Amino acid sequence: MASQPLKLVLFVGSCRTERIAERLKRYVTAQLQKRGHQVSVIDPEEEPNLLAVRKPLHFHGPDEAPPAWLSRLHDKVKEAHGYLVLCPEYNRCIAPALGSAMDHFPPDSYRHKPCAIVAYSIGTGAGLAAAMQLRSFLGELGMVTVPFISLNPKVQALVAEDGTASDDGFSQRMAKLLAELEWYGLALRNHMEACGPPGE
Helix, strand or coil, rough: CCCCCCEEEECCCCCCCCCHHHHHHHHHHHHHHHCCCCCEEEECCCCCCCCCCCCCHCCCCCCCCCHHHHHHHHHHHHCCCCCEEEEECCCEEEEEHHHHHCCCCCHHCCCCCCCCEEEECCCCCCCHHHHHHHHHHHHHCEEEEECCEEEEECCHHHHCCCCCEEEEEHHHHHHHHHHHHHHHHHHHHHHHHHHHHCCC
Protein backbone atom coordinates (compact mmCIF):
# COMPACT_ATOMS: atom_id res chain seq x y z
CA MET A 1 0.00 0.00 0.00
CA ALA A 2 1.46 3.35 -1.05
CA SER A 3 2.01 5.84 1.76
CA GLN A 4 0.86 8.66 -0.53
CA PRO A 5 -1.79 7.59 -3.04
CA LEU A 6 -1.58 8.94 -6.58
CA LYS A 7 -4.19 9.70 -9.20
CA LEU A 8 -3.19 7.67 -12.24
CA VAL A 9 -4.59 7.27 -15.74
CA LEU A 10 -4.24 3.97 -17.57
CA PHE A 11 -4.40 4.30 -21.38
CA VAL A 12 -5.40 1.11 -23.21
CA GLY A 13 -3.86 0.97 -26.67
CA SER A 14 -5.91 -1.67 -28.45
CA CYS A 15 -9.46 -2.09 -29.64
CA ARG A 16 -9.08 -5.26 -31.68
CA THR A 17 -11.60 -8.03 -31.27
CA GLU A 18 -10.58 -10.62 -28.67
CA ARG A 19 -7.82 -8.28 -27.57
CA ILE A 20 -5.16 -9.35 -25.09
CA ALA A 21 -5.27 -5.80 -23.72
CA GLU A 22 -8.34 -6.73 -21.70
CA ARG A 23 -6.27 -9.12 -19.60
CA LEU A 24 -3.56 -6.54 -19.02
CA LYS A 25 -6.07 -3.85 -18.18
CA ARG A 26 -7.57 -6.03 -15.47
CA TYR A 27 -4.17 -6.99 -14.08
CA VAL A 28 -2.67 -3.50 -14.01
CA THR A 29 -5.80 -1.87 -12.62
CA ALA A 30 -5.97 -4.43 -9.81
CA GLN A 31 -2.27 -4.01 -8.96
CA LEU A 32 -2.48 -0.22 -8.84
CA GLN A 33 -5.58 -0.36 -6.67
CA LYS A 34 -3.87 -2.82 -4.30
CA ARG A 35 -1.13 -0.23 -3.92
CA GLY A 36 -3.75 2.30 -2.86
CA HIS A 37 -3.84 4.45 -5.98
CA GLN A 38 -6.87 5.96 -7.69
CA VAL A 39 -7.01 4.60 -11.24
CA SER A 40 -8.96 6.01 -14.18
CA VAL A 41 -9.01 3.96 -17.39
CA ILE A 42 -9.16 5.61 -20.80
CA ASP A 43 -10.05 2.92 -23.29
CA PRO A 44 -11.03 3.47 -26.96
CA GLU A 45 -13.11 0.31 -26.75
CA GLU A 46 -15.32 2.09 -24.21
CA GLU A 47 -15.19 5.51 -25.93
CA PRO A 48 -15.04 4.95 -29.71
CA ASN A 49 -14.75 8.71 -30.37
CA LEU A 50 -11.11 8.37 -29.33
CA LEU A 51 -10.31 6.31 -32.43
CA ALA A 52 -10.19 9.30 -34.81
CA VAL A 53 -8.68 12.66 -33.90
CA ARG A 54 -11.19 14.98 -35.53
CA LYS A 55 -10.87 17.91 -33.14
CA PRO A 56 -8.61 17.68 -30.09
CA LEU A 57 -9.72 19.45 -26.95
CA HIS A 58 -7.17 22.24 -27.37
CA PHE A 59 -8.42 23.00 -30.90
CA HIS A 60 -11.74 24.29 -29.55
CA GLY A 61 -11.94 28.07 -29.42
CA PRO A 62 -12.78 30.13 -26.33
CA ASP A 63 -16.43 30.38 -27.37
CA GLU A 64 -16.70 26.75 -28.42
CA ALA A 65 -17.68 24.06 -25.92
CA PRO A 66 -15.96 20.68 -26.40
CA PRO A 67 -18.17 17.58 -26.38
CA ALA A 68 -19.08 16.36 -22.90
CA TRP A 69 -17.23 13.04 -23.35
CA LEU A 70 -14.02 14.87 -24.29
CA SER A 71 -14.20 17.30 -21.37
CA ARG A 72 -14.91 14.43 -18.97
CA LEU A 73 -11.85 12.45 -20.09
CA HIS A 74 -9.68 15.55 -20.16
CA ASP A 75 -10.48 16.24 -16.52
CA LYS A 76 -9.02 12.82 -15.67
CA VAL A 77 -5.90 13.45 -17.74
CA LYS A 78 -5.33 16.92 -16.30
CA GLU A 79 -5.85 15.87 -12.67
CA ALA A 80 -3.59 12.80 -12.90
CA HIS A 81 -0.20 12.65 -11.21
CA GLY A 82 1.04 10.07 -13.70
CA TYR A 83 0.16 7.70 -16.52
CA LEU A 84 0.63 4.13 -17.66
CA VAL A 85 0.20 2.99 -21.25
CA LEU A 86 -0.60 -0.50 -22.50
CA CYS A 87 0.72 -0.78 -26.04
CA PRO A 88 0.69 -3.75 -28.40
CA GLU A 89 3.12 -3.64 -31.31
CA TYR A 90 1.57 -3.51 -34.77
CA ASN A 91 4.04 -3.83 -37.66
CA ARG A 92 6.92 -2.57 -35.50
CA CYS A 93 4.92 0.54 -34.61
CA ILE A 94 2.87 2.07 -31.81
CA ALA A 95 -0.74 0.90 -31.89
CA PRO A 96 -2.83 3.53 -33.74
CA ALA A 97 -5.56 3.46 -31.09
CA LEU A 98 -3.11 4.58 -28.41
CA GLY A 99 -1.69 7.51 -30.36
CA SER A 100 -5.15 8.63 -31.40
CA ALA A 101 -6.51 8.50 -27.85
CA MET A 102 -3.63 10.45 -26.33
CA ASP A 103 -3.54 13.07 -29.09
CA HIS A 104 -7.01 14.27 -28.09
CA PHE A 105 -5.54 16.11 -25.10
CA PRO A 106 -3.13 19.07 -24.91
CA PRO A 107 0.52 18.54 -24.01
CA ASP A 108 0.12 21.03 -21.15
CA SER A 109 -2.12 18.52 -19.38
CA TYR A 110 0.56 15.80 -19.50
CA ARG A 111 3.63 17.95 -18.94
CA HIS A 112 6.10 17.25 -16.10
CA LYS A 113 4.38 14.00 -15.12
CA PRO A 114 5.73 10.44 -15.33
CA CYS A 115 4.54 7.72 -17.67
CA ALA A 116 5.22 3.98 -17.46
CA ILE A 117 5.24 1.77 -20.55
CA VAL A 118 3.89 -1.76 -20.82
CA ALA A 119 4.61 -3.13 -24.30
CA TYR A 120 3.65 -6.56 -25.51
CA SER A 121 3.22 -8.89 -28.44
CA ILE A 122 1.76 -12.31 -29.08
CA GLY A 123 5.07 -13.27 -30.71
CA THR A 124 8.66 -12.99 -29.56
CA GLY A 125 9.17 -9.28 -30.26
CA ALA A 126 7.83 -8.22 -26.85
CA GLY A 127 6.74 -4.83 -28.20
CA LEU A 128 10.30 -3.48 -28.11
CA ALA A 129 10.07 -1.44 -31.33
CA ALA A 130 6.83 0.20 -30.20
CA ALA A 131 8.29 0.91 -26.76
CA MET A 132 11.26 2.76 -28.25
CA GLN A 133 8.93 4.89 -30.37
CA LEU A 134 6.82 5.59 -27.32
CA ARG A 135 9.80 7.20 -25.58
CA SER A 136 9.81 9.90 -28.28
CA PHE A 137 6.03 10.20 -28.55
CA LEU A 138 5.41 10.52 -24.82
CA GLY A 139 8.30 12.93 -24.45
CA GLU A 140 6.82 15.14 -27.17
CA LEU A 141 3.62 15.28 -25.13
CA GLY A 142 5.70 16.50 -22.19
CA MET A 143 5.88 13.38 -20.07
CA VAL A 144 8.90 11.84 -18.35
CA THR A 145 9.07 8.13 -19.15
CA VAL A 146 10.33 6.04 -16.25
CA PRO A 147 13.61 4.17 -16.95
CA PHE A 148 12.26 0.62 -16.77
CA ILE A 149 9.95 -0.71 -19.48
CA SER A 150 7.86 -3.85 -19.07
CA LEU A 151 8.44 -5.83 -22.29
CA ASN A 152 6.29 -8.93 -22.67
CA PRO A 153 6.68 -11.52 -25.45
CA LYS A 154 3.96 -14.13 -25.99
CA VAL A 155 1.82 -12.18 -23.56
CA GLN A 156 -1.11 -14.58 -23.92
CA ALA A 157 0.92 -17.06 -21.86
CA LEU A 158 1.73 -14.53 -19.13
CA VAL A 159 -1.71 -13.29 -18.12
CA ALA A 160 -4.91 -15.30 -17.84
CA GLU A 161 -8.23 -14.08 -19.22
CA ASP A 162 -9.39 -13.07 -15.75
CA GLY A 163 -6.40 -10.75 -15.37
CA THR A 164 -4.32 -12.92 -13.05
CA ALA A 165 -0.61 -13.41 -13.74
CA SER A 166 0.47 -16.88 -14.82
CA ASP A 167 4.20 -16.14 -14.94
CA ASP A 168 6.48 -15.01 -12.09
CA GLY A 169 8.74 -13.05 -14.41
CA PHE A 170 5.81 -11.00 -15.64
CA SER A 171 4.72 -10.23 -12.07
CA GLN A 172 8.26 -9.17 -11.15
CA ARG A 173 8.58 -6.89 -14.17
CA MET A 174 5.28 -5.25 -13.40
CA ALA A 175 6.15 -4.76 -9.73
CA LYS A 176 9.41 -3.05 -10.73
CA LEU A 177 7.61 -0.82 -13.23
CA LEU A 178 4.90 0.23 -10.78
CA ALA A 179 7.49 0.96 -8.09
CA GLU A 180 9.29 3.30 -10.50
CA LEU A 181 6.03 4.98 -11.50
CA GLU A 182 5.22 5.57 -7.82
CA TRP A 183 8.69 6.97 -7.11
CA TYR A 184 8.60 9.42 -10.00
CA GLY A 185 4.95 10.27 -9.44
CA LEU A 186 5.52 11.22 -5.82
CA ALA A 187 8.76 13.07 -6.53
CA LEU A 188 7.32 15.16 -9.35
CA ARG A 189 4.02 15.81 -7.60
CA ASN A 190 5.72 16.93 -4.40
CA HIS A 191 8.16 19.17 -6.25
CA MET A 192 5.37 20.70 -8.34
CA GLU A 193 3.41 21.47 -5.18
CA ALA A 194 6.48 22.98 -3.51
CA CYS A 195 7.98 24.90 -6.43
CA GLY A 196 5.43 25.10 -9.24
CA PRO A 197 6.27 24.33 -12.88
CA PRO A 198 9.64 25.34 -14.37
CA GLY A 199 9.99 29.00 -15.25
CA GLU A 200 7.25 30.26 -12.95
